[in-house]
Amino acid sequence: GAGVSQSPSNKVTEKGKDVELRCDPISGHTALYWYRQSLGQGLEFLIYFQGNSAPDKSGLPSDRFSAERTGGSVSTLTIQRTQQEDSAVYLCASSLEAVKNIQYFGAGTRLSVL
Amino acid sequence: QKEVEQNSGPLSVPEGAIASLNCTYSDRGSQSFFWYRQYSGKSPELIMFIYSNGDKEDGRFTAQLNKASQYVSLLIRDSQPSDSATYLCAPESNSGYALNFGKGTSLLVTP
Numbered sequence: 657g658a659g660v661s662q663s664p665s666n667k668v669t670e671k672g673k674d675v676e677l678r679c680d681p682i683s684g685h686t687a688l689y690w691y692r693q694s695l696g697q698g699l700e701f702l703i704y705f706q707g708n709s710a711p712d713k714s715g716l717p718s719d720r721f722s723a724e725r726t727g728g729s730v731s732t733l734t735i736q737r738t739q740q741e742d743s744a745v746y747l748c749a750s751s752l753e754a755v756k757n758i759q760y761f762g763a764g765t766r767l768s769v770l
Numbered sequence: 771q772k773e774v775e776q777n778s779g780p781l782s783v784p785e786g787a788i789a790s791l792n793c794t795y796s797d798r799g800s801q802s803f804f805w806y807r808q809y810s811g812k813s814p815e816l817i818m819f820i821y822s823n824g825d826k827e828d829g830r831f832t833a834q835l836n837k838a839s840q841y842v843s844l845l846i847r848d849s850q851p852s853d854s855a856t857y858l859c860a861p862e863s864n865s866g867y868a869l870n871f872g873k874g875t876s877l878l879v880t881p
Contacts, residue, residue: 689868691871698858698873698874699858699869699871701868704868712867747813747814756867757819757862757866757867763812
């Protein structure tokens with residue numbers, strides 16, 4: 657696609673429910689990243705994918721968070737048993753493997769946990 | 771977590787003036803530095819990056835880097851109302867891929 661696509665753009669859920677956030681990176685970008693942006697905070701790194709594998713999951717805040725990537729393309733971030741502190745904008749970015757720091761961001765998914 | 775400090779602002783400048791956005795970082799190992807612009811409700815977009823000490827100019831934007839002082843800045847000349855946004859400073863982390871973002875400086879350019 658022309659850019660990084662994320663869905664849904666907004667998600668409202670009840671505390672304790674599971675949610676899935678989707679990211680479709682730029683075609684040809686093998687590196688994919690998830691960040692979280694909470695109100696008044698900077699972007700917080702969550703996870704990095706190199707192809708379908710995730711060599712760095714160090715930013716995932718708890719074991720309720722997981723992510724996968726299939727076919728070297730679409731990635732899904734899953735949050736189980738959501739808590740109110742999970743409310744944030746979840747941003748996905750992708751890049752060429754050779755130029756990892758030049759990252760292109762999607763519009764994000766705004767998650768609200770009631 | 772390595773610290774990246776930015777004045778949250780808002781920084782208000784009149785149209786046509788120079789806006790100066792500053793950032794300090796704690797990780798002496800950072801080699802590359804990125805400036806992203808984020809309009810309200812939108813995703814961050816890369817506007818500048820700098821690797822070497824000194825100045826790097828791109829149109830109305832100039833990035834300045836001083837690794838000894840652990841300081842990076844972004845100057846916007848001839849500021850326009852369309853420059854009003856939050857500017858995020860992002861040194862490369864020691865992972866070589868994750869970016870350590872500051873909280874950003876909100877810039878308001880008034881007509």
